[in-house]
Amino acid sequence: MLDLTLLPILILAAPSVIPPFYLHAALSGRPSYSDIFLLCLGMQTPLSPTALNEGEYPAVAAMTTGYVFRVENQAMVMFLQRVGRTGHLVTLEVVSDPAGESGRRLTRPRFHMSFWISALLLACGLRSVRADWFLVSSVSLLLLSRLLSIISLRAKTAPSWHGASEPGTEGDLLILLSQDRWVRMRGLVDDLKAVTSGSWLHEADNPVVMQAFEWTARVLVYLAVVILANATRENKMILLADLFISHGVLVFSNAQTKGLRLNSRKINISSNEGSIKSYNRRLDLAQDLVKEIGRSDWAIRLGIINPEEVDPASRGTESKYQDPEHEIVAM
Template sequence: MIRESGSLLHVKTPNISLDAAGLVALADLTTIQQRTALTGDAVLCDIFVICPGIHAQKGSVSLNGGEYPACAALTSGYVFRIENPATVYYLQQVGRTGFLTTLEVGRLFSEGERPPFWSLSTMFSHYNTTVTSTLAYATAVIWSITVIVLVGAARDWWALGMIFLLMLSRLGNVLIIRRRARGEKWSGASEEGEQGDLLVLLSQDRWIRMKGAVDDLKKCTSGQWLRDESNAESWITALATLLVYLAAALTSNAELFGQILILCLLIGNAGLLAIANFATKELQMHGIKIKVLGEPVKYRRRRDLADALVEETKRDDWAVRMGMIVKDKCPKCSNGCDCVDTAAVM
């Protein structure tokens, strides 16, 4: 207390409370979903990457925002839509308005060469990580282990219990994602040895060209990335979500030091995982990898792009079907088409 003009002036010390620190775990961040989509899978060490959005990992299939862009095969003229949400999300990230971005699609490993569950790559590493991505991810794992050790040394069992609940929730989601990623796949009929060339028209005038083997292109553009959850799997993910809410509710029982560590754990890992996602330049899925090839090429208008590709491919049927160019009307049917005189043929 301080005396001022014969009276007592009480100075109130601040009373800091972090009882609601666990609510940070419920923040609607998509860093975990983005990691899942970019790597096409989940690894066992993900249970140590504890950050906001743990309960929303199963929503990785909706990162594309409901967009299924039109796509044309420049080699055959066939027009369809890309149905794989993870691929669409990656295209949205690498595409630029008014630019044509070329991607190379290649084989990461064949289905029969998938590493076993207990291998090092299953435990920790992702195939497509850069040095920066690997360091950021490894730092997140080490930081989580460090926080666990510090909380244990402080004998704050409530805080330690909350962290273990979050890890248990993470483990449930990781196992379900791995099972769904290895479900039965459909990617159309095999065309072994054929090379493909696709043009994708994304929203906001972002243009993507994908080159690679036809079978590899089919694996990453058609069918499902993650199969639908079974009843048992949906129960497990629901339980994992409840564990996150339970952990958030128990935070008030932890000591102030433990609450501070939990807050630093959640915020720190969110930042580190965001760095890892940003540094990941390739997409992997079903043994396929997709990466940007060269620099994007800018076009003044979409018609210029269509004309350049028509000249290169020596065919324009794909451009007509996608509405990129309009051909002169045919005198036989008054449409812009390539009619054949049936009588002459017969």
């Protein structure tokens, strides 16, 4: 009979650079404690925020005021890279999320699928709880590891500074991504600030404690592997099956997610006609937007058009959006 003593080592397999439960948190907003049951492979892998955006911090122009800055929120950049298309302008809408972070999973059937698959498989394995405490201990360590990770992640994704509030002011951003992908983001200025300013993860109030939680969470996964090696052959296979299936469902759920929830805002591709428009060259895009907005200073500062290529009358500070009492500040 095949010796499966080392089978639990598969728990440490990391099929991707970013574990899917971290990607789930980046797409769905601040993690909930119910995420403790989202188990997957490679849970000992530390999260590197720059892996989300592949080190890219795209340039942005506020077309209503002319300010130019960069998007530093890694989760936002990751989403922009997902929806962007080479040679196309994709228009996004940013709106406030009335349900907030607490209600984000009520409309996520794939989340419930992953949850119930994990729960059922674990129940099958734990049916023999008196016979195999090794399995119980291993599962407990994995759940404790997830709990510590969630506590740390919640602390680092708590609401933070997004600049001065400008209630009721409309904003219009143009974002230049790599591979000639262009994204236009529209919404209230306060909503745009909330999803573009700052980093996805910021320093927690108790950084030493959170670092200890993260380190302990990773060590617990290794301990779970060691303990599971002493479990029965059947229980090893049950727990591994649970992790593989849960991992697959979570990856599928992330791949099918079309929008982004971030800082109590929802970002989706606009439902209006022409929300995805093709251009033969970037200059055509710039000229179209300059004509629509009524000003070209943002395009010149962004470097997508030369000063001599625009009408001098459009270089001023007036536009159909402009209100002298409201300005979008550089973030």
